[in-house]
Amino acid sequence: MTPLSACNFGPEVTANVSSLTACATALRGQLEADEVRFEADESETNTFYLLFCAALVFLMQAGFALLSAGSVRMRSVKNILLKSVMDACFGGLVWYLIGFGFAYDKSEDGNAFIGGSGHNFALSGADDTTGKKDYGHDAVFFFFQYCFAAAAATITSGAVAERCTLVGYCAYVFAIVGFVYPTVVHWVWDEHGFLSAFNKDAMLTGMVDFAGSGVVHMTGGICAFTGAFIIRPRKGRFGELPEHAFAGQSASLQVLGTFLLWFGWYGFNPGSTLALHNYARDAARAAVTTTLSAATAATTGILLKRFAPGSCGGSPGVWDLGHTCNSLLGGLVSITAGCTTVEIWASVVIGFIGAFFYHGASCLMRRLKIDDPLDAFAVHGACGLWGCLAVGFFCTCDYSYTESGTACGVFYGGDGLLLATQIVGTVFITLWVGALSAILFSGLMAGGLLRISKEVEDAGLDNSKHGGAAYPDIATAIEEATERITPKRITSATDAAGA
Template identity: 70%
Template sequence: MDTFYLLFAASLVFLMQAGFALLAAGSIRMKSVKNILLKSVMDACAGGIIWYLFGFGVAFHQGEGGNGFIGTSGFNYALSGVDDTSGASYGAEWAFFFFQYAFAAAAATITSGAVAERCTLTGYLAYVMLIVGLLYPVVVHWVWDPNGFLSAFNPEPPGPFKKLPGMIDFAGSGVVHLTGGVCAFMGALTIRPRLGRFVGDETLFAGQSSSLQVLGTFLLWFGWYGFNPGSTLAITPAGYARDAARAAVTTTLAAASARLPSQLGGVPMWDLAATCNSLLGGLVSITAGCSTVDVWASIVIGLVGAIVYHVASCTMRKLKIDDPLDAFAVHGACGLWGCIAVGLFCTEEYSYSPHADSTLYAKRGKVDCGIFYGGSGLLLATQIVGPIFIILWAGGLSLALFGSLRALGLLRISVEVEQKGLDSSKHGGSAYPNVDAALKSLEEWSSSAPPSPERFGKVGSKV
């Protein structure tokens, strides 16, 4: 039952790749659709191999003697330690790998949107290798592995972290979304804006398909029911089914409520793209605390998440940092808010920090909770300190990578390729060849001598 449940949840999370692909394709211009779709496919493919060889082993240590920074056992590198021929594991190791792979692929895909329409395939492959192979799995180890120095599952954190109860990030507002969002910010900052952005008509950079944006948003929302409820990792132990079901409700209400403030920041009330991103911001915001907050709090978290998204999006535009999918605003800014929200709204009844075997638990005699529920403030401190470490780690490594690629001339495509479009230059033609043919015919027709009205008759002359 537990293995089947985790396989089902992992499949929902993997389906989010389709959501990311459609959202990205709808949010960029027509001349680069093939390119962004290819990168979405490669996220799943290249990310899978890298996660198998390195990432999974970096993220999760097996056995005794692990350290707080990185997984060092050989068990999970290339799955070399998995043995399903003895014992009764029922495939739990395979299902856990698959579930974590789907999360890693999502973290890599977040960054793709921020550098869309002007990043080389070489640069793309370089940052996928870094994110999936080292940057993201190290953060996973910190927070989700029982040996991690920020982990609520670690009974004896090292050094000064013994004084903190352990970070609650149930499904990854910080681990997945803040990490991916910070990488997206550094990528967009380093690669610089698309040609003509912020110097002319902004409508020329509008997304090419509202239909794809909406379909992508709904697929992502659907996949989030594997992302958040599935993070119980099992369904049969006492309380797990309860937590999964409650997480589904809090996830739903956070997303639904995040639509309401979409007029803030000068965005028109019925702006479709802003509405979709607000909804996604609400989903990101609830991801950390989906199993530990009351239902009413999930509505507040979603509302504030939408405001955080709009403020971050407007700030990015004012700073002239070109992020075509608002990847930082949705995932980075709202991921940070989601972590902090746990320190405010986490209930004592649902909290799991600090670890029951820790000295901090022994002193307090119970778990900690959010300050709105009488918490000591230590959980809130952890929910701030943890994201600071994530920002420094993800920001430093990604900036070093993108800066190096830019210095070597490997990050951005040439001016000629960008003007023509990546699809025609690198992928054998437009994703919409019939549209291109029609535009070409129209251009040829308009450049020729204008026909006399008599050729078309009365109706033709009116046209």
């Protein structure tokens, strides 16, 4: 019976009490059914939204692969591409088995330092067949977080490119995805974490890092710095061979990789709302701030490199493509923490300053003679630090989301407590990630498991370990040209000696 058929009262409504009661009951039942249907529609829409955003973030692995392949020498293209594939594959298994369990804790009295209730290890607590339906939320949340974990591991692989063994690579991916990174996730994003803005008992105000300038990018960037420092530069990198001998083999791949990463960032930042209903405003604002910060950083970076003196890391007279792409990525990293908590105009300022953070860190790495082929630390570590600090200055009271109370940036009347929290948070992340990655990489290096042998490095990783060059025709042409030229030089030298 429909509500309208139950409301057929006849001419005397007041006398037809039974019809009135039946009508009310039918309307109440219809309302309850509509509420259930609307709740289901809303939940399933949110699940699809997060699934779509996670797919965008997953596509960033293709961006990292192209960027890495374009930034290394031709002799190591297969090697870096294989590691990009395994970041997603091997890293995914590690995240499933242990990483996700350490990161998020479903228990009511979870640990403030690390997850450990057991619900999320190998998804052992997942159940979508009984009880109240979650409409796929738990599964899609795992997938979304897996894509972030894979990104953190990929950042590190670029910094040690062309000289890291496959065993060493697997060891650090296991450690980063399985323990180092999940612990930071738990601190900042789990409701039980001691630095979490979602924890009313968090340290100070709780750290505001909406999409992971600190959690993802600083973690990956610090691991990158430590790994690049300990593994030592590529042979001949500083002094023995000219700078252009280590130039990336394909500017086209670098640009394509950069654009794919930028595209994926629209899942990374807006998707971190984790839902669309009631959060569409925040997701839309995140898309705009992400765009403007990247655009500003790239524009600033190309001008900075072009007009800065050589003593300050500039290339006078050169419009540097690689520096522009990395500046763009630095702008994306810089806005990631505050993409929903700052006003749109502030994203322009954040991107502008982010370009200087990238440029300064890149110059510092070269002065310290730390070989980082992809400038992973400068892009992700330095700009990730700035992104976290920027929240302490530009976070508005209207957009802030801390559970301990509304916390604002100092430019919006804040008392400095949020800025202090952001500083403390970055210090904790730096100490934790720096110490553990130093122990990890030092141990691997001492055991002879981290760096390839001199013979393998001379021959090239692709030829030594991966069955041949990525571009066999080009490699053959180079070898043949070398063979033709070398005898002529020897003959000329012999003739000259005889004369």
